[in-house]
Amino acid sequence: MQSDQAADGSGSSGQSIASERVIAIEPSARLKGLAWGEVWSYRELLLFFVWRDIKVRYKQSVLGVAWAILQPLLTMVIFTVFFGHMARISSGGIPYPLFSYTGLLVWTFFAQATAQAAQSLVGSAQLITKVYFPRVLVPTAAVLGGLVDLAVASPLLLVLMGHYRVWPGWEALFAPLFVLLAVVTAGGVGLWLSALNVEYRDVRYIVPFLIQVWLFLTPVIYPASLAVPMLERVGLPRWVLGLNPMVGVVEGFRCTLLGATWVPVDLLLASVLSAILTLISGAMYFRSVARSFADVV
Amino acid sequence: MTEPVIRVHDLAKRYRLGERVPYKSLRESLSNGLRRVMRRARPRQAEWVWALQNLAFDVVRGEVVGIIGRNGAGKTTLLKILSRITEPTEGRVELRGRVGCLLEVGTGFHPELTGRENVFLSGAVLGMTKAEIRQRFDEIVSFAEVEDFLDTPVKRYSSGMYLRLAFSVAAHLDTDILLVDEILAVGDAAFQKKCLGKMDAVSRGGRTILFVSHDMGAVASLTKRTLYLENGTIAVDGPSQVVIGRYLADSLGNGGPAEKPISYYRREENRDTPVRVSSIRAGSQGEGTPTVFAGDQLVMYIGLEVFGRLSGANVTLGIKNIQGQRVTTIFSPDHGFTLNLSPGRHQLRISIEDLALAPGEYFVDVGVNQSTRTKAFDVILDYPLVRVVADQRLVHWLNRPWGVVCVLSARWEVSP
Numbered sequence: 001m002q003s004d005q006a007a008d009g010s011g012s013s014g015q016s017i018a019s020e021r022v023i024a025i026e027p028s029a030r031l032k033g034l035a036w037g038e039v040w041s042y043r044e045l046l047l048f049f050v051w052r053d054i055k056v057r058y059k060q061s062v063l064g065v066a067w068a069i070l071q072p073l074l075t076m077v078i079f080t081v082f083f084g085h086m087a088r089i090s091s092g093g094i095p096y097p098l099f100s101y102t103g104l105l106v107w108t109f110f111a112q113a114t115a116q117a118a119q120s121l122v123g124s125a126q127l128i129t130k131v132y133f134p135r136v137l138v139p140t141a142a143v144l145g146g147l148v149d150l151a152v153a154s155p156l157l158l159v160l161m162g163h164y165r166v167w168p169g170w171e172a173l174f175a176p177l178f179v180l181l182a183v184v185t186a187g188g189v190g191l192w193l194s195a196l197n198v199e200y201r202d203v204r205y206i207v208p209f210l211i212q213v214w215l216f217l218t219p220v221i222y223p224a225s226l227a228v229p230m231l232e233r234v235g236l237p238r239w240v241l242g243l244n245p246m247v248g249v250v251e252g253f254r255c256t257l258l259g260a261t262w263v264p265v266d267l268l269l270a271s272v273l274s275a276i277l278t279l280i281s282g283a284m285y286f287r288s289v290a291r292s293f294a295d296v297v
Numbered sequence: 298m299t300e301p302v303i304r305v306h307d308l309a310k311r312y313r314l315g316e317r318v319p320y321k322s323l324r325e326s327l328s329n330g331l332r333r334v335m336r337r338a339r340p341r342q343a344e345w346v347w348a349l350q351n352l353a354f355d356v357v358r359g360e361v362v363g364i365i366g367r368n369g370a371g372k373t374t375l376l377k378i379l380s381r382i383t384e385p386t387e388g389r390v391e392l393r394g395r396v397g398c399l400l401e402v403g404t405g406f407h408p409e410l411t412g413r414e415n416v417f418l419s420g421a422v423l424g425m426t427k428a429e430i431r432q433r434f435d436e437i438v439s440f441a442e443v444e445d446f447l448d449t450p451v452k453r454y455s456s457g458m459y460l461r462l463a464f465s466v467a468a469h470l471d472t473d474i475l476l477v478d479e480i481l482a483v484g485d486a487a488f489q490k491k492c493l494g495k496m497d498a499v500s501r502g503g504r505t506i507l508f509v510s511h512d513m514g515a516v517a518s519l520t521k522r523t524l525y526l527e528n529g530t531i532a533v534d535g536p537s538q539v540v541i542g543r544y545l546a547d548s549l550g551n552g553g554p555a556e557k558p559i560s561y562y563r564r565e566e567n568r569d570t571p572v573r574v575s576s577i578r579a580g581s582q583g584e585g586t587p588t589v590f591a592g593d594q595l596v597m598y599i600g601l602e603v604f605g606r607l608s609g610a611n612v613t614l615g616i617k618n619i620q621g622q623r624v625t626t627i628f629s630p631d632h633g634f635t636l637n638l639s640p641g642r643h644q645l646r647i648s649i650e651d652l653a654l655a656p657g658e659y660f661v662d663v664g665v666n667q668s669t670r671t672k673a674f675d676v677i678l679d680y681p682l683v684r685v686v687a688d689q690r691l692v693h694w695l696n697r698p699w700g701v702v703c704v705l706s707a708r709w710e711v712s713p
Contacts, residue, residue: 025381025390048421056409130400131422132381294383295312 039134049141053116054148068149069156072104079104083221092223094258095164102257103220103250105153106179110186110246111211113146117190118207121198121293128294135290136283139194143186150179157257171256178253181275185245188278191286198293218246224267242270245278300393301355302474302505303379308352308388310374310529311345348374349529352388358473361506363516363537365544366526368563372509375526376400376476379507394473394505397424401478403463408452412443412462415451419466433469440495441465456668468495478509511564511662511678513541513621541621548660548679564676571605572665572674575642579683588684591704595652595683599645599663603638610636610674612645615662616654617679623662624654624702636665655701656687 039046058064076097083089084096091099117139121128124138161168197203219227224247228238241247248263248271255263349371356362364372377383379390380398405422406415416437420430430437438444441461443454451459497519510516516523516537523540525533527547533540548562559576560566578598580587589595599612612634614627627647629635661682665674 021394023381023392023396025378025385025392027385027387044427045421048418052407052410052414052418055414056407059409127405127422129377129382130404131398131424133422291384294377 039136039140042134042137045133046137046141046144049137050144050148053141053145057145065152068152072101072108072153073156075104075108076101079221089222090226092225094166098160098164098166098258099223099254100221101157101160102254103218105150105157106182106249106253107215107218107220107246108153109146109150109179110182110249111215112149113143113183113186114189114193115207115211116142116146117186118193118197119204120190121194122201122204135293136191136286139190139286140187142194143183143190146186147179147183161257166258168257169259171259173256175253175256178249178256181245181252181272182249184279185249185275188275188280188282191279191282195282195286195289198296199289214244214246217244219250224251224263237266238264239266239270242267243274245271245275247271248275300357302358302393303354303356303507304389304391305352305354305379306389306391308349308375308378308390309347309386310349310371310378310383311347311386313345347529349378349385351530354524354531354534356505356507358393358505359503360522361508361520363520363523363540364507364509364526365511365513365516365523365541366532367561368565370526371529372526373400373478374529376478376507376509380476392474395424396474396476397470397472398476399423399467399470399478400476402460402467404467406451406459406463409450411448411450412438412454413447415462416466419463420470423467423470424472425470429471433471437462437465437469440468464492468492473504475504475506477506479511512623513545513617513679514623517541517621538620542619545619545621545658545660545679548681559677559680562677562680564673564678567672567675570674571603572607572610572636572638573602573604574599574663574665574675574677575602576600577661577663577677577680577682588686589652591652591654591656591685591687592706593652595649597645597647597649597661597682599647601636601638601643601645601665603640603643605640607636607638610665610667612636613662613664613666614647615664616682617660617662618655618702619658619660622702624659651706652683652685653703653705654685655704656685659683659685 063070079100080097084091084100089096120138120142121135128135128138193203193207197207215221224241227241231238231241248268251263252268252271352371352375364375366372374383376398377400378385379392380396380400382398382400403419405419407418410418416434417427417430420437421427425433438447441458441464443458443462446454446458451462454462506519508516508520520537522535523533523537524531525540525544533543559574563574576599578600579595580589597614612629615623616625616627617623627649659682660679661677662679663677665676667674
């Protein structure tokens with residue numbers, strides 16, 4: 001939709017150069033590049049959005065920051081009672097509370113970030129119709145904001161590890177990579193859903209259901225090793241499980257931090273590829289509809 | 298000659314009719330798609346409306362240009378394309394330099410955040426860097442006169458404070474090109490004056506400004522050139538005084554207001570408004586613009602259609618002369634009157650005892666608001682109200698072009 005070019009080509013900053021910049025506005029083609037350069041030049045605004053979302057979220061709720069810990073903690077307690085004690089789901093030798101809390105930590109991030117991102121564009125309608133900035137900042141900020149909640153809820157994991165005397169090895173250094181994979185997945189799904197939500201308002205009602213179903217398709221309550229035999233009975237290779245990128249995220253996160261569980265490489269690769277494809281296709285779909293957001297929102 | 302900094306070439310914007318109204322639902326789209334496949338019917342021809350067509354103009358550096366026109370003429374669409382909020386369907390625009398756009402007061406403001414936080418947030422949203430905001434922070438705060446409330450959430454601000462702070466951030470936006478839409482439509486008179494002063498100072502700094510407004514007085518005093526948009530094209534482009542005269546002459550029509558429906562004068566259609574002005578009439582005659590002698594009584598009737606319950610709402614009347622200059626504002630709470638109405642049709646009767654206006658044509662703006670802070674329920678602009686004529690008591694010089702705006706009655710005596 002727009003292209004910025006420095007007329008003198010020197011590319012240095014400053015008022016005199018800035019005033020030479022020409023912005024051309026034309027109807028754009030349906031498919032186009034992702035304009036990461038433009039997003040980069042708006043990085044300060046992106047951080048402002050993240051900061052605003054967090055600030056407002058913590059100001060508005062009575063529990064404030066505590067909510068970020070309580071949510072995975074209470075879910076863990078419920079899972080432990082029903083799935084750990086009553087259903088006696090195997091957790092590969094790891095105490096069930098620790099097993100499920102580790103999974104819930106990354107899962108809660110994904111679920112929250114995706115839900116926030118899906119709602120973000122419609123929620124920013126007022127802003128989108130009044131000022132220009134790359135629209136992709138809005139769902140991106142929603143996803144990044146979720147990282148703060150993740151950081152707040154993480155120390156409790158260390159407490160639990162200490163309590164159950166499970167010490168992380170050198171593999172724990174790779175745990176952040178799986179958080180990154182979760183960010184990529186949440187970003188991709190968030191871009192898809194936020195853009196769809198502008199065009200189709202009933203997406204809003206589908207999102208909570210989608211996330212709920214997704215939870216059961218992801219080895220948060222159970223280990224992936226429990227699902228593989230079922231797949232093999234149908235005749236599917238185990239990497240098919242990894243097409244849900246959250247399988248790679250949860251299994252990898254747990255494996256690097258707690259050691260004892262198992263992650264096959266083919267499954268992991270499937271997750272990484274699937275996450276990247278989701279992000280790229282999400283960004284492309286988003287760009288193709290972003291030009292008309294202000295007319296539709 | 299200076300090179301143009303804004304170049305608009307054959308610009309056109311098309312909307313699908315009703316695109317903004319009902320959202321598509323996924324369920325409907327799927328079922329419609331299925332039905333289409335089953336019946337092999339071709340998709341229904343979409344209905345399109347052109348919001349803008351064949352628009353072309355240049356603006357040179359430092360020029361301040363007013364954009365006027367009726368509701369639906371395409372003013373806001375034009376600004377939205379120039380500010381990249383929405384895309385054109387056809388044509389091309391070239392802008393040289395940084396562009397700032399002010400389509401509302403308080404863009405990016407969040408009620409839960411404090412004044413200080415909102416200055417940074419709104420500044421960033423409008424396109425300032427953090428360093429720029431920090432550098433101008435003190436100036437912004439002192440212009441807004443809210444120093445003592447910087448750490449209070451803006452939801453606790455009075456409407457005046459909120460507006461002052463919001464405008465102050467916007468006014469300190471230092472871009473080469475500034476696009477401004479109607480942001481002075483809110484706020485009290487003293488603040489409006491301060492804003493106009495600030496904008497005037499800004500434009501003298503060599504910035505290029507496009508200024509959309511319904512306030513003909515503001516357009517006349519701030520701009521030398523004005524574009525008059527009608528049905529998505531430029532009807533007149535020329536010196537502001539001439540263009541404003543033409544615009545008001547169009548409002549007047551040939552045979553008085555009866556020939557144009559009230560919706561022609563409505564600022565914008567508000568979908569969920571609890572009240573709508575359905576008629577405006579002055580005097581007792583049924584048709585045409587009534588004639589009243591200067592200094593006589595004027596009775597106005599305003600019909601209101603109330604859809605929800607109204608409580609404590611106010612009515613503002615702004616009376617303007619043919620130059621677009623507002624000669625007086627009549628604000629119902631000043632006379633101890635507010636609207637407390639149940640749904641249905643109602644008629645207000647307003648009597649002005651001594652219409653001390655100079656002979657000429659007068660127009661009225663009617664606004665129904667809950668408060669000065671909230672968006673108006675309904676606004677009617679430049680509705681032809683009354684023709685004031687001089688009676689026998691006034692001597693003929695009143696009709697001469699000396700710019701007389703009011704007629705005072707005076708008692709003359711000679712003291713010994």
